[in-house]
Amino acid sequence: MSFQPSFHDIAHLGHVELFTPKPEESLAFFKNIIGLHESGRSGDSVFLRAWGDYQKYTLQLTAARTSGLGHVALRAKSAQTLAQLAEHLTQQNIQGTWLDDQYGHGPAFRFPSPDGHQVEIYYETERFVPQGDAVPGFKNQPSRYIPSGIAPRRLDHINILAKDVKANREMFHQLLGMRVTEQIIFDDGTEVGAWLSATNKSYDFAITQDRSGARGRFHHLTYFMDSREDVLRAADVLVERGVFIETGPHKHNIGQTFFLYCYEPGGNRFEIAAGGYLIFDPDWKPVVWTQADRAKGQAWGLQTVSSFHTYGTPPVGASD
Amino acid sequence: MSFQPSFHDIAHLGHVELFTPKPEESLAFFKNIIGLHESGRSGDSVFLRAWGDYQKYTLQLTAARTSGLGHVALRAKSAQTLAQLAEHLTQQNIQGTWLDDQYGHGPAFRFPSPDGHQVEIYYETERFVPQGDAVPGFKNQPSRYIPSGIAPRRLDHINILAKDVKANREMFHQLLGMRVTEQIIFDDGTEVGAWLSATNKSYDFAITQDRSGARGRFHHLTYFMDSREDVLRAADVLVERGVFIETGPHKHNIGQTFFLYCYEPGGNRFEIAAGGYLIFDPDWKPVVWTQADRAKGQAWGLQTVSSFHTYGTPPVGASD
Amino acid sequence: MSFQPSFHDIAHLGHVELFTPKPEESLAFFKNIIGLHESGRSGDSVFLRAWGDYQKYTLQLTAARTSGLGHVALRAKSAQTLAQLAEHLTQQNIQGTWLDDQYGHGPAFRFPSPDGHQVEIYYETERFVPQGDAVPGFKNQPSRYIPSGIAPRRLDHINILAKDVKANREMFHQLLGMRVTEQIIFDDGTEVGAWLSATNKSYDFAITQDRSGARGRFHHLTYFMDSREDVLRAADVLVERGVFIETGPHKHNIGQTFFLYCYEPGGNRFEIAAGGYLIFDPDWKPVVWTQADRAKGQAWGLQTVSSFHTYGTPPVGASD
Amino acid sequence: MSFQPSFHDIAHLGHVELFTPKPEESLAFFKNIIGLHESGRSGDSVFLRAWGDYQKYTLQLTAARTSGLGHVALRAKSAQTLAQLAEHLTQQNIQGTWLDDQYGHGPAFRFPSPDGHQVEIYYETERFVPQGDAVPGFKNQPSRYIPSGIAPRRLDHINILAKDVKANREMFHQLLGMRVTEQIIFDDGTEVGAWLSATNKSYDFAITQDRSGARGRFHHLTYFMDSREDVLRAADVLVERGVFIETGPHKHNIGQTFFLYCYEPGGNRFEIAAGGYLIFDPDWKPVVWTQADRAKGQAWGLQTVSSFHTYGTPPVGASD
Secondary structure, rough: OOOOOOOOEEEEEEEEEEEEOHHHHHHHHHHHHHOOEEEEEEEEEEEEOOOOOEEOOOOOEEOOOEEEEEEEEEEEEOOHHHHHHHHHHHOOOOOEEEEEEEEEEEEEEEEEEEOEEEEEEEOOOOOOOOOOHHOOOOOOOOOOOOOEOOOOOOEEEEEEEEOOHHHHHHHHHHEEEEEEEEEEEOOOOOOOEEEEEOOEEOOOOOEEEEEOOOOOOOEEEEEEEOOOHHHHHHHHHHOOOOOEEEEEEEEEOOOOEEEEEEEOOOOOOEEEOOOOOEOOOOOOOOOOOOOOHOOOOOOOOOOOHHHHOOOOOOOOOOOO | OOOOOOOOEEEEEEEEEEEEEHHHHHHHHHHOOOOEEEEEEEEOEEEEEEOOOOOOOOOOEEEOOOOOOEEEEEEEEHHHHHHHHHHHHHHHHOOOOEOOOOOOOOOOEEEEEEOEEEEEEEEOOOOOOHHHOOOOOOOOOOOOOOOOOOOEEEEEEEEEEEHHHHHHHHHHHHHHOOOEEEEEEEOOOEEEEEEEOOOOOOOOOEEEEEEOOOOOOOEEEEEEOOOOHHHHHHHHHHHHOOOEEEEEEEEEEOOOEEEEEEEEEOOEEEEEEEEEEEEOOOOOOOOOEEHHHHHHOOOOOOOOOOOOHHOOOOOOOOOO | OOOOOOOOOOOEEEEEEEEEEOHHHHHHHHHHOOOOEEEEEEEEEEEEEOOEEEEEEEEEEEEEEEEEEEEEEEEEEOOOHHHHHHHHHOOOOOEEEEEEEEOOOOOOEEOOOOOOOOOEOOOOEEEOOOOOOOOOOOOOOOOOOOOOOOOOEEEEEEEEOOOHHHHHHHHHHOOOOOEEEEEOOOOEEEEEEEEEEEEEOOOOEEEEEEOOOOOOOEEEEEOOOOOOOOOOHHHHHHHOOOOOOOEEEEEEOOOEEEEEEEEOOOOEEEEEEEEEOOOOOOOOOOEOOHHHHHHHOOOOOOOOHHHHHHOOOOOOOOOO | OOOOOOOOOOOEEEEEEEEEHHHHHHHHHHHHHHEEEEEEEEEEEEEOOOOOOOOOOOOOEEEEOOOOEEEEHHHHHHOHHHHHHHHHHOOOOOOOOOOOEEEOOEEEEEEOOOOOOOEEOOOOEEOOOOHHHHOOOOOOOOOOOOOOOOOOOOEEEEEEEEEOOHHHHHHHHOOOEEEEEEEEEOOOEEEEEEEOOOOOOOOOOOOEEEOOOOOOEEEEEEEEEEEHHHHHHHHHHHHHHHOOOOEEEHHHHHHHHOEEEEOOOOOEEEEEEOOEEOOOOOOOOOOOOOOHHHHHHOOOOOOOOOHHHHOOOOOOOOOO
């Protein structure tokens, strides 16, 4: 039988490259306020990770003309699975390219989403090797928890804007095997949001409709904290450092995560989240939210702030 | 030297009487959803307390034609202080009346605020005597913590609406010795909010301007929870029971408490709060918030919901 | 190529049957103090679930002569996988039996662990259908969160005692595909503890050495709470209800979960836990704790209480 | 009528001077691990404060031959009260001395406790003036919350060892007006612990029996955190920095605070705490814990670690 992508072929969201027109300010923001740790530099990029990320990096910050998504990378569960997924994508007429070893990871297959976002799958990865102050006190932790800035534990998920949510959702679901966990479908049948997962988390990847009609834009990147109290404290840290909070802390209906959004100095939206639920049922059916559901606002009634629907990074290519 | 009211003459906020046109629904709300405990009935009133309240009751729920404040009672620190405060009020031309023993407490001096709210000071009080399931597992706790409903720890504060904030603030400050901890003063010099305290808490009593021009209205009553996480969980409980959350959870700039507001079925606004700060400095100077400060919204940027400024209970006398 | 069990063939821990010689007291404990919800009765058993469990039940409480483990059930990811796993077990000379439809789930293959614990794998399951007060306020939640008692979210894991940890670990790892996430291996090479997972959770199943030399005993069953603050509050609830806390709240080194142990009235050890970490790396290598590591106690230095090593339920068959 | 000390004459615990034989290590501990902020130096002392302390300092760290208490200072509520208390102490044959302006505060009356601890009362104080990064984002906060190290909010209380608890308790109660909130009285009538308060907090000052028979020793100093979750995270920070946790995190029966104890490098015991309860009743009667109560251990059953009863700093004079 021919290869069919299945759930867990993608192990997890691997890393995200963000463009920034203000590389120094962006780097200072992620290091000093968010509390990520620099683990390397190469070319125009600085590589960062949270204390609980096991890989060498989860965020690549690249100097560019504008903000936006450089690429998003998913780690496959094995070398064989990576090869199979790439071959299958090619058979389905997705125009991808094999890239040689990259900074911090092995060969990658890079291809465009229907919207034009750059997507990468890879398997071989370089693990973070703690040294000095980064050596953890707990054997089962990749590095020491260092209470400086907001100090999230790990990369959580990405949200991309799409002109056509359905087409993008289908790629990640049908061609990469990710599970659709929640969806927003409006009364006219338009799919305006899709949440997908490669793990037991309720989502690792979100796709939301770009109301501006643009293509390939980026909505936000999210790092995870252990408790909702951590998110509340993070809000204070941001306010005291003069960082504007777009909305939150509040609770999402979708995923039930407790969140806040802000912008990093380069203009990319950044989210801190905690909580949410895990999915164990192998037969999980997507939870569908209607137009009427969404009109009720977030979990406790907060109306989604209008900028949430309008603010996105420039489209693909704008950073060239 | 003649008696001058001083800080701590009032020991604390004692209890609050709320009118409700839907006494059964209101009682069910406070018992089943909020998790207060009934400790007695008398006439048209039911008396309730939280598990950490040491007195027999802190909330008196009275059937009436409309919602609104029945009266607010402050406990004086001693019988002598009560007598002195009452005499001093009388000397200052406040028309008060001595009431004989009341349900759950001794003689009280009742008098109107400049806005017409009924205010009571008393000293002798009946303590809650735990029996059966209410006997606490900890000697230093008035009754057992029973995890049912939201289960706040204790009465925290009241917020009354006033046509003239300054006049009302002066009464509680100058004639009762309460400390002014924070204030809102607009650019034209109008005092639109005052927070006063009888304790180390940042406030026990708040007075905010009634933009409707009405007099003697009630804004909200607040019970306290031990953690901000408790307030977040309370929000879920309210939503799952179909109770509308007016605003929050969010953090107040003033007092830095973490709060949410809802309405009890009778129409009175009810707040759950946690956090905040304590004041130890005996020479604390009121923190003054300007019109520009307030325009920035709450602590993390949430704009104060408009109903917060317009929704209040009917004025004094409407329940008669 | 013949079938080889792989990670994720088991979807998750399905349910646990506990024997109790005090069925009424045990039931009252799980309903009134822990806050589980009864969802059915059959024969000598009562079936219970937590508000976040999607299946009809996760705990089967069965009247018996003594305490102990009735059986532990794992849900396979599909009907095909269930068949393959059962066939593979049989080929490996594991003497199992197919059981017809059971209460709340479809056909199950039941077989003994090397220690004699009754283990069951099944696929078809009955989902909980919320009605009345159990209808959730959030579409993506199996039932309403009802704040009564401790109210954990869901079943988390089981810990079984074994005369031979290695032999038992190998069965769950090699024959069922579960991932070994952490281990304790003493200086003489004896494996004294193994933690296995079928999910991204750091463990779903633990096997610890029975120092008494007995076989087939049960150590504890664990339900999960959303926050560490919830575990702290649970401790108060237990103390106020007169339930002895064996140890904790404290933090495990292994899994980094925040926990407390108590005994239900029938004599089974019961754990409440929160926190911990998720594993995303598909190539996770087991974290090995040495004898010296263990001598340091739990995460913050608390020595493991001696009863933890000696107290277990009667061995298999004692309840017959 | 002559002056009689009354509750609230002492406004709050002002600051504590600790001796340390390892001044550099102690300073590094308090700054880098605990997250206090240096606000000045004078002679052999470095002055520190937490982000929520309104005074210039709350901890004076002084190089000395051994660890131990330098002095403990209480702030009186007014200049007049300070003068009255000093005069009253003198009339009661307490041999005190007036000290001129001290670092960060005005004139102080210093006198020995019955055990020989150096106690100081003062009124005039220098407030912390935030500059640069210390300027808070919230008007009602003395300085910015900077998430570095454990970052407690404020000084909470001190616990001194005493050969004669009763004699010491009587001084602070009868001569300084502090309220006795809780006590331990053994079956033979010996008072082995006393907790006193000058505020609505359940205690600001504790006195516990020195089983070694020594006099004037110091037990511990405590800083306060906003949540129990903060104390749990602090435990991780300490463990990851190699700081031994003597006991906890756990919950005290007395005061119901959630705590952990460690030692700073100079040898002084240091506590981080959160939670607890406030006292509003002006007629609060001390809660008395018996020998049997104490035998039950802490709130959730943890036995008080034996070093808690034996480890103390050298007696008064040892540092000279």
